[in-house]
Amino acid sequence: xNLNVFHFLLFYQESILRRKHWIxxxxxxxIQISIDGILYGSSYSLIALGFSLVFGVMRRINLAYGSxxxxxxxxxxxxxxxxxxxxxxxxxIVLFFCSLSNLYIERFCFAPHNTKAGVVVSMISSFAIWxxxxxxxxxxxxxxxxxxxSLEISTFEFGGLFFRGDQILNIxxxxxxxxxxxxxxxxxxxxxxxxxxxxxADTAKLMGCNTNLVNxxxxxxxxxxxxxxxxxxxxxxxxVTPLFGFWCTLKGLVAxxxxxxxxxxxxxxxGLLLGLLEAHLSYQFGPVFREITTFSxxxxxxxxxxxxxxxxxIYKDLKSRDERI
Numbered sequence: 001x002n003l004n005v006f007h008f009l010l011f012y013q014e015s016i017l018r019r020k021h022w023i024x025x026x027x028x029x030x031i032q033i034s035i036d037g038i039l040y041g042s043s044y045s046l047i048a049l050g051f052s053l054v055f056g057v058m059r060r061i062n063l064a065y066g067s068x069x070x071x072x073x074x075x076x077x078x079x080x081x082x083x084x085x086x087x088x089x090x091x092x093i094v095l096f097f098c099s100l101s102n103l104y105i106e107r108f109c110f111a112p113h114n115t116k117a118g119v120v121v122s123m124i125s126s127f128a129i130w131x132x133x134x135x136x137x138x139x140x141x142x143x144x145x146x147x148x149x150s151l152e153i154s155t156f157e158f159g160g161l162f163f164r165g166d167q168i169l170n171i172x173x174x175x176x177x178x179x180x181x182x183x184x185x186x187x188x189x190x191x192x193x194x195x196x197x198x199x200x201a202d203t204a205k206l207m208g209c210n211t212n213l214v215n216x217x218x219x220x221x222x223x224x225x226x227x228x229x230x231x232x233x234x235x236x237x238x239x240v241t242p243l244f245g246f247w248c249t250l251k252g253l254v255a256x257x258x259x260x261x262x263x264x265x266x267x268x269x270x271g272l273l274l275g276l277l278e279a280h281l282s283y284q285f286g287p288v289f290r291e292i293t294t295f296s297x298x299x300x301x302x303x304x305x306x307x308x309x310x311x312x313x314i315y316k317d318l319k320s321r322d323e324r325i
Contacts, residue, residue, distance in 0.1 A: 041275020046229030066248030072098030098227030266310030
C-alpha cells in the first residue's frame with residue numbers, strides 16, 4: 001500500500017512538472033510570436049508614415065505610393081545590374097528614384113486638382129499612375145522574383161528568444177523617423193507652415209505660404225521615407241517581386257487607418273499593432289487567414305472608432321468643421 005502511494009505521489013509530481021514545463025514553453029512561444037509580430041510590423045509602420053504624412057497635409061490618399069516604392073527599387077536593381085555598384089551607392093539610388101516618383105505623382109495627380117472638388121479626381125488619377133508605374137516596373141523586373149541586396153545582419157539569441165538583426169534595425173529606424181517627423185512638425189517653424197496648410201490651405205495661401213511648394217516637399221519627404229522602408233523590407237526578404245507595390249499600398253493604408261488618419265504617432269503604433277495581431281492570428285488559424293485578419297481588424301476599428309485609434313480628434317474636427325460650413 002505504501003508503495004502504491006509512493007508511485008501515485010511520484011506520478012502526481014511528474015505531471016505537475018510536465019504541466020509547468022508546458023506552460024513555460026507556451027509562454028516563451030507566445031512571447032516569441034509577439035516579438036516577431038512587432039518587429040515585422042515595423043515595416044508596416046515605415047510605409048504608413050508616408051501615407052500619413054501626405055494625408056495629414058493634403059487630406060488626400062495617394063494610391064500610387066506603393067508603386068512609386070516598387071519603381072524606385074526596380075530602377076536601382078536595373079542600375080545595379082548594369083554597373084555592378086556596391087550597396088553604399090545602391091541605397092541613395094533607391095531613395096532618389098522613390099522621391100522622384102512621388103514628385104511625379106504630385107505634379108500630375110494632385111497639383112492640378114488641389115481643390116476640395118478635386119479630391120475624387122486626384123484619387124482616380126493616382127490609381128491610373130499606379131497602373132502606369134507598375135507596368136514600367138514589370139518591364140524592369142520581367143521575372144517572377146529578383147534577388148535584392150541584403151545587409152546580412154545576423155540573428156542573435158537572448159534569454160531563450162531569437163531576434164533577427166535586420167528586423168531590429170527596422171524598428172529602430174522606424175522609431176527614429178517617427179521621432180524626427182514629430183519634432184519637425186510640432187517643434188519647428190517649417191512645421192507650423194505645414195500644419196497651417198493642413199488646417200486650411202486657402203487661408204495659408206492668403207497669409208503668404210507657398211502651398212504648392214509645401215505639397216511638393218511633402219511628397220518628396222514621403223518618398224524618402226518610403227525609399228528607406230522599401231530598402232529595409234526588401235533587404236530583409238532578400239528578394240523583390242512585381243507585387244511589392246500592391247503589398248506596400250495595402251499594408252500602409254491599413255496600418256495608417258488603424259493607427260489614425262493623419263496621425264504620425266498613430267501610423268507608427270498602428271503598424272506595430274497590425275503586425276502583432278497578424279502574427280498571433282496567423283499562428284492560431286494558419287497563414288491562409290493572414291489577409292483576412294488584416295481587413296477584419298480594419299473593419300472592427302473603423303466601426304468602433306471611425307478616425308482610427310489615435311486619429312479620432314482629427315476625424316471629429318473635420319466632421320464639426322463640415323457641419324459648421
